[in-house]
Amino acid sequence: MTHEECCRKKEDAIKAFFGDRKVKSSDRYGNGHINDTFLVITEGEVRYILQRMNSDVFKDPVGLMNNVVLVTDYLRSQIVARGGDPERETLNPMKASDGKAYYRDDNGFYWRAYTFITDSLSLDRARTPEDFYESAVAFGRFSGLMSGFDAKLLKETIPDFHNTPKRYEAFEAAVAEDKCGRAASVKAEIDFYRSHKADMDYCAGLLKAGVIPLRVTHNDTKLNNIMLDAKTGKGICVIDLDTVMPGLSIYDFGDSIRFGANTAAEDEQDLSRVSLSTELFESYVKGYLEGVGGALTEDEIRLLPYGAKTMTLECGMRFLTDYLQGDTYFMVHREGHNLDRTRTQIKLVEDMERKWEEMGAIVRKYA
Ligand code: ADP
Ligand code: GN1
Ligand code: MG
Numbered sequence: 001m002t003h004e005e006c007c008r009k010k011e012d013a014i015k016a017f018f019g020d021r022k023v024k025s026s027d028r029y030g031n032g033h034i035n036d037t038f039l040v041i042t043e044g045e046v047r048y049i050l051q052r053m054n055s056d057v058f059k060d061p062v063g064l065m066n067n068v069v070l071v072t073d074y075l076r077s078q079i080v081a082r083g084g085d086p087e088r089e090t091l092n093p094m095k096a097s098d099g100k101a102y103y104r105d106d107n108g109f110y111w112r113a114y115t116f117i118t119d120s121l122s123l124d125r126a127r128t129p130e131d132f133y134e135s136a137v138a139f140g141r142f143s144g145l146m147s148g149f150d151a152k153l154l155k156e157t158i159p160d161f162h163n164t165p166k167r168y169e170a171f172e173a174a175v176a177e178d179k180c181g182r183a184a185s186v187k188a189e190i191d192f193y194r195s196h197k198a199d200m201d202y203c204a205g206l207l208k209a210g211v212i213p214l215r216v217t218h219n220d221t222k223l224n225n226i227m228l229d230a231k232t233g234k235g236i237c238v239i240d241l242d243t244v245m246p247g248l249s250i251y252d253f254g255d256s257i258r259f260g261a262n263t264a265a266e267d268e269q270d271l272s273r274v275s276l277s278t279e280l281f282e283s284y285v286k287g288y289l290e291g292v293g294g295a296l297t298e299d300e301i302r303l304l305p306y307g308a309k310t311m312t313l314e315c316g317m318r319f320l321t322d323y324l325q326g327d328t329y330f331m332v333h334r335e336g337h338n339l340d341r342t343r344t345q346i347k348l349v350e351d352m353e354r355k356w357e358e359m360g361a362i363v364r365k366y367a
Pocket of ligand 2: 031032033034035057219220222225240242243255266315
């Protein structure tokens with residue numbers, strides 16, 4: 001679909017969610033890699049988030065929105081019971097003119113809208129260890145709040161999303177197919193993942209053996225998927241609920257470390273800037289364990305560093321797979337963007353390996 005066509009459909013979606021209200025602007029917004037996100041500002045300066053859902057990634061947008069409504073309704077009831085403010089502490093999906101939580105345009109794309117979490121910000125980098133600590137408390141609290149929710153009600157929006165061994169198979173298939181002729185130029189990166197195959201099987205094996213349980217998890221715990229209060233800096237609301245489904249707590253922990261405890265951006269080109277900040281790691285361990293409030297088993301706590309390493313391996317391998325397949329999954333903004341992302345993830349794993357003992361000691365300190 002051309003840019004112009006997308007804009008025309010956006011106007012239709014705006015009509016579906018906002019009726020005749022005057023909309024002052026609806027510009028692109030945020031740094032997500034998956035959905036097309038727009039900030040809608042209506043007359044009177046009321047803000048909303050409008051998103052065109054990524055139909056390549058989410059094959060069942062109606063099922064997905066059903067999950068989002070179930071999860072946000074549940075969160076709302078939990079927040080109200082605890083005397084919190086459900087307008088700011090959970091996402092609130094809006095209803096389209098037909099009463100549904102989504103709008104299907106006549107090209108078959110699905111749109112949704114959320115009220116805007118006011119006086120808040122989402123960060124791509126923690127400004128201070130306190131920001132990261134606050135995000136950890138909020139993600140931990142989210143797991144705690146969701147622990148009473150019946151996971152069987154949720155549709156698996158992306159089957160095998162964090163099934164790392166399956167991701168490895170997809171990676172090898174992409175190498176074998178080499179449809180863009182890029183494999184030869186990334187031999188070092190391919191070899192890196194091949195040499196880490198056993199690491200990538202480790203946590204999946206523990207799940208299979210019943211050492212760690214399946215829980216309702218977020219599965220995409222990047223720092224920019226949390227809103228912090230603009231004034232107090234407290235973590236207030238977990239967003240991007242597209243991948244809430246049964247998963248591993250250590251992966252929720254781990255994906256936060258992968259993204260937020262890196263001293264550089266996920267797509268930094270100067271690899272000398274990439275490392276694991278043990279200070280940020282410690283802030284997150286402390287905040288996450290406080291936030292979940294005793295809900296994790298001893299094994300889950302002990303395995304937190306493995307969650308971080310596995311998620312960093314898996315995500316880097318997913319970026320490389322997408323690079324080999326012609327950059328069709330993650331949004332890219334320059335040539336080689338996915339390869340740059342792969343390289344930061346490799347560097348980060350190598351630094352985790354150097355700091356492995358220290359990571360374990362930090363976890364034991366707060367266990
Ligand atoms: P993606 O799946 O593409 O990552 P997100 O749902 O995470 O999309 O949204 C992208 C960005 O939009 C977020 O990182 C955040 O900055 C902003 N955002 C999303 N929902 C809201 C909301 N309800 N209120 C304020 N900002 C939001
Ligand atoms: C995507 O949607 P976003 O930008 O929060 C991806 C995550 C990756 C992340 C890497 C549904 O997250 O799995 O870890 O990019 N989300 C999906 O930055 O694939
Ligand atoms: Mg996001």
